[in-house]
Amino acid sequence: MKNLRFIIIIFFFNFNLFAKVNTIDYSYLLFSVNGNSVNQGTGFFLKKNNILYLVTAAHNFHLDKTSKIKTTEAFYLRLPKSDNSFDVILIENNPLNKNIEYQNLDVNFYIINIPANYNVNIINIEEKRIFDVKSLICYGYSVVDKNFDNLQMYIAKNEPTEFQGSIFKSYEKPIPYDDGTVDYNNFAAIYVSNTLGKGSSGSPVFSKTLSNGEELFEFVGLIHTGNEIYKEATMLRKEIIKEIFDKI
Secondary structure, three states: OOOOHHHHEEEEEEEEOOOOOOOHHHEEEEEEEOOOEEEEEEEEEEEEEOEEEEEEEEHHHOOOOOOOOOHHHHHEEEEEOOOOOOOEEEEEEOOOOHHHHHHOOOOEEOOOOOEEEEEEEEOOHHHHOOOOOOEEEEOOOOOOOOOOOOOOHHHHHOEEEEEEEOOOOOOOOOOOOOOOOOOEEEEEEEEEOOOOOOOOOOOOEEEEEEEEEEEEEEEEEEEEEEEEOOOOEEEEEHHHHHHHHHHH
16 A cells, blocks of 8 residues: 555535536545455545535444444545546544434444545535435445455556436335334335445435436435345435434
8 A cells, every 4th residue: 555645635516416417426435455455335525514524334444333343443535636546545433423313323424634625526415305216326336356466456446336226115204124113214225236236335325317308316315235135225314314414
């Protein structure tokens, strides 16, 4: 990792949730390194009171979603540059404390204290959803191979995979479980085989709606669990993310 250059400047762009956008630009590669192995995930940015927050799935860099046990003391964030190269910054694995009622939800928030000068795209979580959620799209940085001999090349060449899916039953209804309990925090989706890989956890999820011939996108959640056998994925609702975010 010695050859990776660390720069700490960021540019901010707000995401209008109802405009035509390139949703791939809101997903960022996160990774930790242990010897010649890489553990990776995906994250995105929110902003509140002029403070920038990185958001990702809690289990990416902890033993599980409770975040009680770290799997790494720090991880890296890859930031693209205008010349198609990249820089990485080191982030201490110290997520903000969540209220106790949210401890079992698979999301973490990190304050990113970085001065300005990169193309960082920020999701505006304050916008209210106006379309029915049916078709879904997100981009996650899946593990593409197990050959980490050249870590710098692996990180440089890793591109996000497009998740293709749709709502399972209804976004508005809770998920029923076999034990009789219901889940109001998450929603379920079905997806096309091999479009959701390890490393996609933490990706921002968007609904895709065709209106007057134009594709419109809305942020609706964070993906954190997938089952390739049944082609089912579980996603934390935007409303719950906002509720947690408002209280940290």
